[in-house]
Amino acid sequence: MRRPRVIVVRDLMQKGYRYELAARTGRDFDPRFKPELTPAQLLRLGVFGGKYMTDCRREFPASWFRGARLSSTGRHEAALNYFKVNASQPLAEWRRKGWIHPADPRGWFQWYCRYYLGRRIPGVDDVQIRRWLGIRRHIAQLRRHCAPGDAACRPVQRQALLHWAYDSRRL
Numbered sequence: 320m321r322r323p324r325v326i327v328v329r330d331l332m333q334k335g336y337r338y339e340l341a342a343r344t345g346r347d348f349d350p351r352f353k354p355e356l357t358p359a360q361l362l363r364l365g366v367f368g369g370k371y372m373t374d375c376r377r378e379f380p381a382s383w384f385r386g387a388r389l390s391s392t393g394r395h396e397a398a399l400n401y402f403k404v405n406a407s408q409p410l411a412e413w414r415r416k417g418w419i420h421p422a423d424p425r426g427w428f429q430w431y432c433r434y435y436l437g438r439r440i441p442g443v444d445d446v447q448i449r450r451w452l453g454i455r456r457h458i459a460q461l462r463r464h465c466a467p468g469d470a471a472c473r474p475v476q477r478q479a480l481l482h483w484a485y486d487s488r489r490l
Contacts, residue, residue, distance in 0.1 A: 326436070330375040332424045340437035347437070352448045354484035358432045362387035366482050367407055368395030371428060379432060401488070402470065406478035418450070427451070431484060454483045461490045 328336040342348075345357065356364070362372065362383055369390035376384055388399045397405040413419050413426050420443050423429040430447045457476050465472035470488065480487035 324437075326378060326433075326438075328375070328378055330378065332375075336422070338422070338433060338438045341439045342437040344437050345435055348434075349444060349448050352434075352451060354431070354451070355486040356481070356484045358428075358435050359383040359385075359387075361428075361481065361484060362389070364388070364481060365399045365401040366478075367400075367428065368397055368405065369399035370395040371425065372432075379436070400478050401481055402474040402478040404474045404478050406475045406482060420446070428482065451483055454480065454485065458485065458487075458490065461487065465490070 324340045326338050326340065328334070328338075358379070359382060363386045365388035369388050370393070372379070372384070372387070373389055373393060390396050390399060395405070395407065397403060400406065410419075410426065419426055420430070422440060422443060423433065427447060427450060430443070431451075434444060434447070457480050461473055461476060461480075467490070470477065477487040477490070480490075
């Protein structure tokens with residue numbers, strides 16, 4: 320039997336955090352969790368103003384960063400987002416609302432990247448998947464208020480859905 324792979328994190332927000340990859344990369348997801356886009360696809364499309372992954376590239380596969388739209392200034396740049404709008408709340412707001420788990424101090428997308436790699440944390444995964452499911456309400460709003468394929472209709476909502484791995488380009 321093969322020993323599980325352990326990832327040791329050393330970035331600006333975590334030093335020495337370790338996690339084990341208990342599932343196959345990109346597989347063995349909770350049956351409720353069906354993201355439409357992979358972390359690599361999201362990074363190439365443009366999410367979080369290109370700021371999100373600038374200091375933690377060593378933790379994730381190099382292939383995820385080929386063609387990624389990342390900020391060269393180290394600052395959030397809405398122009399790097401697919402829909403060219405800011406759809407992010409500051410991390411301080413996420414903390415204030417209690418949405419940040421200590422294992423993933425950057426929030427949901429960090430959790431998704433690690434979950435995609437194969438990390439599993441009972442309880443935490445369930446909370447994040449329920450949050451992901453809750454974002455679907457924005458899909459219904461886009462369908463109700465926008466003509467199919469009208470990318471100019473509600474771009475902030477479309478970008479927010481993209482941040483959560485829903486392919487809002489298809490709506």
